[in-house]
Amino acid sequence: MTSAEKDLYPIGTVEKKTGLSARQIRYYESMGLVNPVRTNGGQRRYTENDVLRLIRIKQMRDSGFDLKSIKEKIQVFEQKLEEISLPSVNPAQVKLSSLYPVSNRAVLMKLLEKK
DNA sequence: CTTCTCACA
């Protein structure tokens, strides 16, 4: 019923949706900025959240930030997200393979306006 | 045709 992130896109689709080149997308992955899942054949599959994250990265980059700053930004961000996500998730289904759940967006916003 | 990795002009 509550479908958060079900669709996965191949890198070609992500290129169009983000405006980034496949080269950049793969490079950012090597830098630990995104963690797409792989298919049996080894192809990357990105979630909607991955796309959103890449768009944020593109904007930060265009705004003059270097990848190092962006990476640190995301790490702090992810750290806070874990703090508010883990307590509200059943230990049985804790598979943090992807990004933050949309269901915590409200909590996310509060957290952001506080800092 | 699309994607993947690796390496280099």
Add this chain to the structure above:
DNA sequence: TGTGAGGA
């Protein structure tokens, strides 16, 4: 970062 090679 781009691009070409060589595979899957």
